[in-house]
Amino acid sequence: MKAARAPRWAVSFADLCLLLLGFFILLQAQNGRTDGLAAGLRSAFGTAAAAGEVARDLRFAAAGLFERDEAVLTAAAAERLRVIGTEARTKGRRVRIVSEGQGGGNARLDRWELAAARTAAIARGIRAGGLDEQAIAIAIPAISGPAPAGQAITVRIEGAR
Known part of the structure; x- marks a missing residue:
């Protein structure tokens, strides 16, 4: 059978x-x-990045970009972000801002609010360079495990829009 x-x-x-x-x-x-x-x-799979796709990561410690315990950019940081926005606009690139960790808080903002406000301030600084806000993405991923000390922000300049 x-x-x-x-x-x-x-x-x-x-x-x-x-x-x-x-x-x-x-x-x-x-x-x-x-x-x-x-x-x-x-x-x-042994393939290169798609044609015209160039990505560059710029990593910053938030404490070095902002006034102490505030979401106000220093003049030097505002100028640097404006230059990044101008470069991205002229080359037709997108920008992705990723915020990880949290700084201290202050009387007005707790740690989460300060981290979010700083991330938005970076997006506004890049937009000041003339980059369309549709070309800017903000990500604040969930943190698993112990939170990193301080807030780190990665600005990723991605391929063409």
């Missing part, structure tokens, strides 16, 4: 399910940093 054979499509379906599961695990492991995931997948 012959044993019953599974239909041929069942193997393909199982392969598809495992591939999707692996992909979603990769997405979850990236913790909202999809740019890193895309670059890693391109690298794994």
